[in-house]
Each structure stands twice: as C-alpha cells, then as structure tokens.
Amino acid sequence: MAKFGKRTRAAREAFAGKSNLTIEEAVSLIKGASATKFDETIEISLNLGVDPRHADQMVRGSVNLPNGTGKTVRVAVFARGAKADEATAAGADIVGAEDLMETVQGGKIEFDRCIATPDMMPIVGRLGKVLGPRNLMPNPKVGTVTMDVAEAVKAAKGGQVTFKAEKAGVVHAGVGKASFDAAKLAENIRAFVDAVLKAKPAGAKGTYMKKVSLSSTMGPGVTVDVMSATGNSATAQAAE
Structure with a gap:
C-alpha cells in the first residue's frame, strides 16, 4: 500500500466523499488544500463524448482567459524579414526560420508556444514528429498559423x-494559479468550459460534456457539476 505524507493525507481527507460541486465550492476546496512551497497550477480536465480519431469529432481551439494563466509563456515564432521583426517587437522569445528548425531538430525546445507565418509551414511541417506529440505544432484553427x-x-x-x-x-489545461482570487479562478474556468462547448464538433453524438474535474498540481481532483461549470442554461444545452 502506498504511503502518503501528512499534507497529502490531509488533502485526501478533505476531499473524501465530495463530488459534483459547484465551481465556487471546488475552487475553495482546492485552494484550501494547497500547501506546497510553490504556487500550484489549477488544472481542469473535461471528459467529452467524442472520438478524436474521427476528423468530424476532433475538438480543438483556443481561449483568452480573462485573468491570465499566471504562467510565464516562452514563445517561438517561425518567420522571416519584416514578420520576424514584428514578432521580436511583440515580445517573442525565439524567432527564426531554417536555423530555428535545425535547433528544434537537434532536440532543443525552449518554448511553450509555437507560431508560424503561412509561408513557413513547409519548414515547420518537417518538425511534425517533434512538435506534434508536445502539442506545439502551429495550427490555423487555434490562431498559431497567421500573418x-x-x-x-x-x-x-x-x-x-x-x-x-x-x-x-x-x-x-491549466486555468490559473492557487494564489489567484477565487472569483477570478471561477471566471477563468467558466471561460475555458464555454470555449470547449463552442468547439463542439458536428460529429459529436449523445452527451458532449460528460465530466468536469478540477485539481491542483500536487493535489487530488474533485468533480464539478457540469451545469455549474457552463454558467448558463443556453450554453449548457450544448453539453447534451
């Protein structure tokens, strides 16, 4: 039997028997149980009624969280000339073309987000086996292939x-930090869930959003009532 530390045991006891909470109840529980020496990320997991192996059931998208993620994001941009200059001026951490491709091929990936101009995709396409598994491949559907x-x-x-x-x-996804105000975390969570609801694919059958769970980086998870997560009855219907 696995042995847990004092903090882990206390967290598990606090979470015992609790499920299908409102967003506010779940956030309060998770924040109260967070006792690590670092600022834990609050993570959300959505179980959807889709099979991504079928193209018409793939769920993909992006959302601007109203209160940010609390995480410092390093951005790499594949671009040349004026577009490379624009990316640098906007705050990109790494900008390049063939040179950046060679760096990535060599196993050096020092970024969390990858953006590319459309003309760079023949180059970026060669990195599919490297960037794909890390969910870093630029894609026009999420705005990372753009001029x-x-x-x-x-x-x-x-x-x-x-x-x-x-x-x-x-x-x-990560939707904030444990140090965030509870109301701001709840707002971020609802914004993320709403974005996933709006990304419901045409091929989805039956119940779309089956389960919503929240946890901190080192803590146990708790399920959230789907209706509470959606925030309003209009968008909630998309979960069915």
Whole structure:
C-alpha cells in the first residue's frame, strides 16, 4: 500500500466523499488544500463524448482567459524579414526560420508556444514528429498559423490557452494559479468550459460534456457539476 505524507493525507481527507460541486465550492476546496512551497497550477480536465480519431469529432481551439494563466509563456515564432521583426517587437522569445528548425531538430525546445507565418509551414511541417506529440505544432484553427504574428505573440503572452482532445476524448489545461482570487479562478474556468462547448464538433453524438474535474498540481481532483461549470442554461444545452 502506498504511503502518503501528512499534507497529502490531509488533502485526501478533505476531499473524501465530495463530488459534483459547484465551481465556487471546488475552487475553495482546492485552494484550501494547497500547501506546497510553490504556487500550484489549477488544472481542469473535461471528459467529452467524442472520438478524436474521427476528423468530424476532433475538438480543438483556443481561449483568452480573462485573468491570465499566471504562467510565464516562452514563445517561438517561425518567420522571416519584416514578420520576424514584428514578432521580436511583440515580445517573442525565439524567432527564426531554417536555423530555428535545425535547433528544434537537434532536440532543443525552449518554448511553450509555437507560431508560424503561412509561408513557413513547409519548414515547420518537417518538425511534425517533434512538435506534434508536445502539442506545439502551429495550427490555423487555434490562431498559431497567421500573418498577424504580433497579435498572436501578445495573445500567447497574455493568457491564451490552446486545447485539443486527446485519444480518449479528454481535454485538459491549466486555468490559473492557487494564489489567484477565487472569483477570478471561477471566471477563468467558466471561460475555458464555454470555449470547449463552442468547439463542439458536428460529429459529436449523445452527451458532449460528460465530466468536469478540477485539481491542483500536487493535489487530488474533485468533480464539478457540469451545469455549474457552463454558467448558463443556453450554453449548457450544448453539453447534451
């Protein structure tokens, strides 16, 4: 039997028997149980009624969280000439073309978000096996393949979160830090859930949003009532 530390045992006891909470109740519980020496990320996991192996059931998108993520995001941009200059001026951490491709191919990936101008995609396409598994591949559907690199860089730095359904139909993301005000965390969570609802694919059958869970980086998870997570009855209907 696994042995847990005092803090972990206390957190598990606090969470015992609790499920289908409102967003506010879940946030309060998680914040109260966070006792690490670092500022934990609050993570959300959505179990969706989709099979991403089918193109018409893929869920993908992005959302600008109203209160940011609390995380410092390093951004790489594939661009040349004036667009490269725009990306640098906007605050991109790494900017390049063939040289950046070679760096990534060499296994050096020092960024959290990757943006590219459309003309760079033949180069970036060679990195699919490296960037794809890390969910870093630029995609026009989430605004990371664009001529407006300056705006894309600012969005990434300002709290934009991209999401994509994994094989089991699960979408997860960080939606803030444990140090955030509870109301701001709740606002971020509802914004993220709403974005996933709006990204419901045409091929989705039956119940779309099956389960919503919240946790901190080192803490146990708790399920959230789907209606509470959606925030209003109009968008909630999309979960069905």
